Amino acid sequence: xFCHNCGSEISxxxxxxxxxxxxxxxxxxxKAQPSKSSSRGLSNKKTDEQKETSSGRGLFNKKTDEQKETSSGRGLFNKKTxxxxxAIKEIKSxxxxxxxxxxxxxxxxxILAMEVSHTKVFNGIxxxxxxxxxxxxxxxxxxxxxxxxxxxxxxxxxxxxxEADELFNQQNLQTKLxxxxxxxxxxxxxxxxxxxxxxxxxxxxxxxxxxxxxxxxVDGYVFVEDTFLEIVKESVFLKSKMxxxxxxxxxxxxxxxxxxxxxxxxxxxxxYLKSSDRVQLKHVNKGMVDLVTGKYNEYMENKINDxxxxxxxxxxxxxxxxxxxxxxxxxxxxxxxxxxxxKKELL
Numbered sequence: 001x002f003c004h005n006c007g008s009e010i011s012x013x014x015x016x017x018x019x020x021x022x023x024x025x026x027x028x029x030x031k032a033q034p035s036k037s038s039s040r041g042l043s044n045k046k047t048d049e050q051k052e053t054s055s056g057r058g059l060f061n062k063k064t065d066e067q068k069e070t071s072s073g074r075g076l077f078n079k080k081t082x083x084x085x086x087a088i089k090e091i092k093s094x095x096x097x098x099x100x101x102x103x104x105x106x107x108x109x110x111i112l113a114m115e116v117s118h119t120k121v122f123n124g125i126x127x128x129x130x131x132x133x134x135x136x137x138x139x140x141x142x143x144x145x146x147x148x149x150x151x152x153x154x155x156x157x158x159x160x161x162x163e164a165d166e167l168f169n170q171q172n173l174q175t176k177l178x179x180x181x182x183x184x185x186x187x188x189x190x191x192x193x194x195x196x197x198x199x200x201x202x203x204x205x206x207x208x209x210x211x212x213x214x215x216x217x218v219d220g221y222v223f224v225e226d227t228f229l230e231i232v233k234e235s236v237f238l239k240s241k242m243x244x245x246x247x248x249x250x251x252x253x254x255x256x257x258x259x260x261x262x263x264x265x266x267x268x269x270x271x272y273l274k275s276s277d278r279v280q281l282k283h284v285n286k287g288m289v290d291l292v293t294g295k296y297n298e299y300m301e302n303k304i305n306d307x308x309x310x311x312x313x314x315x316x317x318x319x320x321x322x323x324x325x326x327x328x329x330x331x332x333x334x335x336x337x338x339x340x341x342x343k344k345e346l347l
Contacts, residue, residue, distance in 0.1 A: 108158035
């Protein structure tokens, strides 16, 4: 046999080459122990199963239909039925507007103010319902009933809408009374049993001495009465700007509101006084805008009607008086000169 390293001829029973010292590899051992290069070739030629499963890549590159539908839950949401889409849209509506639909329901469970703990409950309900939608156990028209059912499990049986409204009104009234008592102590002005609103007050006064306009802007409370508006001004920094002012309707030349007053929830009222001063009430609730202008217009209409009635009554009274003098003149009890004098006085 020959050495595979140097090519020298050696005996068949030798284990090492006598010339180079290399360990001899016999043919039967070489077949039994393949070289590293041959093992690499074996690994390079993977079976179909190895190609599909090695590193898990083949398995995900060639998914079955079932795997595509269920892996990570994505397939289920990518191919929703029409009923599922409608149901998901319905449950999403409960989260819009800071959980507005939930806030409309919870007063029936005695909850008048939403807190963080309630938000967690709402999110849990939404999660539960979405799972039921995914499993095709819930449709859009069943969601409202399911929401009530889950809320009942959490907070107990709901009260009727009438009972909830009464509780809500009582709570609001209690809060309003407490607030009014605090304001009365602060300003020394009665607030209870009066119609009032809070706004920003801008006063524009014209000085004839300096021929300039002075402008003050403060927060204030406005009381709406039958014959006047009373403004209680609140200044955070200057006490000199605090105080109370009454504006009688008789002293008002006109009341106007900005262009958005009839279309939006708030507006500004501009009150022009006969003294050329102007008072602007900003950020006024639309209902109060209507109330102020309505009170003023009603007062002015009544005043016009009263004046017309007084003129009519006065005219009728003078005519009656003149008829009496005419009768006396015809009976010869008054001279013509005296009758003409009385007639001139009355007419």
